[in-house]
Amino acid sequence: MFEQLINGLTQGSVYALLALGFTLIFGTLRMVTFAHGEIYMIGAYVGFEMIRLFAPSFVLAIMAALVITAILGVVVEILAFHFLRDAPHVTSLLVTIGISILLINLTQLIWGPETKSIPYALLDKLDYGEFEVWGVYITYLQIAVLTVTVLLMAFLYLLINRTKLGMVIRATAQDYEAAYAMGVNVNVVFSTAFAIGSMLGGVAGVLIGVYYNLFYPTMGQLYGLKAFSASVVGGLMSLPGSVVAGLLIGVVETFAVELGASSMRHMVSFLFMILILLIRPGGLFGGRELIQARGD
Amino acid sequence: MPTWEAAVLEISHIDTFYGPIQALKDVSLTVNEGEIVSLLGGNACGKSTTMKAILGLVKPRNGHITFNGRRIDHRPPSVVVKAGISPVLEARRLFPYLTVLENLRMGAYTRRDKNGIRQDIERMYDLFPIVKDRRCQVASTLSGGEQQMVAMARALMARPKLLIMDEPSMGLSPLFVEKVFDIIEQVNQKEGVAILLVEQNANMALSIASRGYVLQTGEIVLKDTARNLLNNPLMQKAYLGVA
Numbered sequence: 001m002f003e004q005l006i007n008g009l010t011q012g013s014v015y016a017l018l019a020l021g022f023t024l025i026f027g028t029l030r031m032v033t034f035a036h037g038e039i040y041m042i043g044a045y046v047g048f049e050m051i052r053l054f055a056p057s058f059v060l061a062i063m064a065a066l067v068i069t070a071i072l073g074v075v076v077e078i079l080a081f082h083f084l085r086d087a088p089h090v091t092s093l094l095v096t097i098g099i100s101i102l103l104i105n106l107t108q109l110i111w112g113p114e115t116k117s118i119p120y121a122l123l124d125k126l127d128y129g130e131f132e133v134w135g136v137y138i139t140y141l142q143i144a145v146l147t148v149t150v151l152l153m154a155f156l157y158l159l160i161n162r163t164k165l166g167m168v169i170r171a172t173a174q175d176y177e178a179a180y181a182m183g184v185n186v187n188v189v190f191s192t193a194f195a196i197g198s199m200l201g202g203v204a205g206v207l208i209g210v211y212y213n214l215f216y217p218t219m220g221q222l223y224g225l226k227a228f229s230a231s232v233v234g235g236l237m238s239l240p241g242s243v244v245a246g247l248l249i250g251v252v253e254t255f256a257v258e259l260g261a262s263s264m265r266h267m268v269s270f271l272f273m274i275l276i277l278l279i280r281p282g283g284l285f286g287g288r289e290l291i292q293a294r295g296d
Numbered sequence: 297m298p299t300w301e302a303a304v305l306e307i308s309h310i311d312t313f314y315g316p317i318q319a320l321k322d323v324s325l326t327v328n329e330g331e332i333v334s335l336l337g338g339n340a341c342g343k344s345t346t347m348k349a350i351l352g353l354v355k356p357r358n359g360h361i362t363f364n365g366r367r368i369d370h371r372p373p374s375v376v377v378k379a380g381i382s383p384v385l386e387a388r389r390l391f392p393y394l395t396v397l398e399n400l401r402m403g404a405y406t407r408r409d410k411n412g413i414r415q416d417i418e419r420m421y422d423l424f425p426i427v428k429d430r431r432c433q434v435a436s437t438l439s440g441g442e443q444q445m446v447a448m449a450r451a452l453m454a455r456p457k458l459l460i461m462d463e464p465s466m467g468l469s470p471l472f473v474e475k476v477f478d479i480i481e482q483v484n485q486k487e488g489v490a491i492l493l494v495e496q497n498a499n500m501a502l503s504i505a506s507r508g509y510v511l512q513t514g515e516i517v518l519k520d521t522a523r524n525l526l527n528n529p530l531m532q533k534a535y536l537g538v539a
């Protein structure tokens with residue numbers, strides 16, 4: 001029971017990370033990206049290659065994924081949004097779908113369509129073991145995933161609420177024309193938000209990739225959709241909402257598996273989200289704008 | 297008329313368009329150092345468009361704009377604000393979910409002198425007691441008049457040489473309108489900031505301005521000293537509500 005909760009929170013913390021990235025991007029640009037899942041997938045493959053080629057090190061894999069997905073995020077922003085600033089929203093949306101398909105096909109070209117795994121000899125070195133606390137088994141990998149997600153959430157919180165860059169991102173999210181009139185280069189802010197959001201997605205990819213040790217070109221599709229849904233359930237523009245929604249979805253899914261609905265876990269999680277939205281159409285933290293002021 | 301040497305802002309013969317629609321036709325206007333100039337006109341005559349052209353939010357198709365002798369048309373607001381022009385935007389446009397203090401900091405966005413910024417925040421607290429009282433409150437929770445004070449403080453945080461204000465009295469109670477115009481005068485006299493004041497409230501605006509321009513469907517139809525405009529029968533009939 002308690003083990004399932006840990007499993008659920010581990011899974012959920014990664015959903016939360018993905019949803020945070022999505023929320024940051026949507027909150028700042030007021031634009032939906034459907035390439036978020038594929039950025040997650042690229043992050044996973046980058047981590048996979050780093051571990052396979054260089055060293056069985058989480059830190060190295062995450063660092064590399066951060067760099068690559070940040071660059072990728074900026075590229076997506078420029079292609080899909082910067083050049084289409086005056087176009088209707090659906091145009092940008094369509095371009096992000098195009099980019100996601102392009103990324104899936106590129107991955108198939110480079111790594112092949114089949115599922116890849118990190119060889120066990122290397123995995124062992126990542127310290128895959130488990131330990132017991134009060135009769136509950138927790139793996140070191142789960143600890144690693146939870147530590148990384150909590151650190152990233154804390155980092156994002158401080159960045160958004162305690163730095164000048166964070167203030168400028170919030171201001172731009174709230175009224176980009178006014179920010180522009182104050183002398184802010186809003187294009188740089190949009191790209192920065194996209195880079196940060198994509199980095200969160202990329203790290204999520206590394207974590208889930210290593211956690212399940214499965215890497216395949218379409219691995220981001222369901223996760224992209226989950227990130228979008230968790231973000232909506234959280235209130236669409238609420239960073240805390242994204243975290244809560246992500247964790248909830250992870251836990252619900254894990255308990256669905258526990259109760260024998262393992263083939264229907266995704267259906268259960270989406271039914272759960274629909275239920276929440278029926279009760280609270282604005283999402284869990286709806287009506288409260290994320291991109292809030294610091295409270296002191 | 298003042299000589300051109302003293303002009304801080306010089307707009308000369310600009311035309312601006314929104315798609316096929318011409319919003320400004322051959323508009324010329326100058327603001328001299330330390331002067332308050334008001335730009336008057338009814339709805340949709342192009343007042344805000346003139347502001348946007350100065351700030352760099354719209355690009356004039358013809359003509360040019362200089363600030364302290366430097367061309368600023370076709371430059372982005374980041375350059376214009378750094379050069380010393382700061383806007384009080386139409387309808388205030390505070391960042392609704394930032395605190396009052398954060399709004400002030402956004403006004404100082406282009407500055408890098410941390411100590412100067414800190415001192416200026418204190419200065420704003422003195423100039424606008426309401427800003428000090430409400431500094432930790434989210435901007436959207438303030439009343440319209442209070443928001444206007446914050447908007448002015450935010451604009452001053454850029455340490456401008458020229459303040460451009462778009463209808464600061466819009467939607468305010470008579471008491472707050474008085475207050476706003478008092479502060480505009482104070483800022484102008486104490487700090488020597490030149491002000492271009494866009495207003496529909498012609499009486500009030502001309503009472504503190506030295507000169508004024510009148511826009512009508514995108515064209516300057518009148519320009520004169522404030523005193524002459526106040527006594528101009530055409531003005532009295534169209535804008536000053538004198539029977």
Ligand SMILES: Nc1ncnc2c1ncn2[C@@H]1O[C@H](COP(=O)(O)OP(=O)(O)OP(=O)(O)O)[C@@H](O)[C@H]1O
Nearest residue numbers: 314317319337338339340341342343344345346496
């Ligand atoms: N973004 C825009 N796109 C198209 N037309 C515009 C745009 N902004 C303004 N206009 C048009 O340009 C003309 C001048 O508008 P402007 O906002 O400068 O008027 P204004 O004098 O500030 O009016 P108000 O007193 O109502 O604020 C109007 O006819 C308006 O409809």
Ligand SMILES: [Mg+2]
Nearest residue numbers: 343344345386
């Ligand atoms: Mg206007």
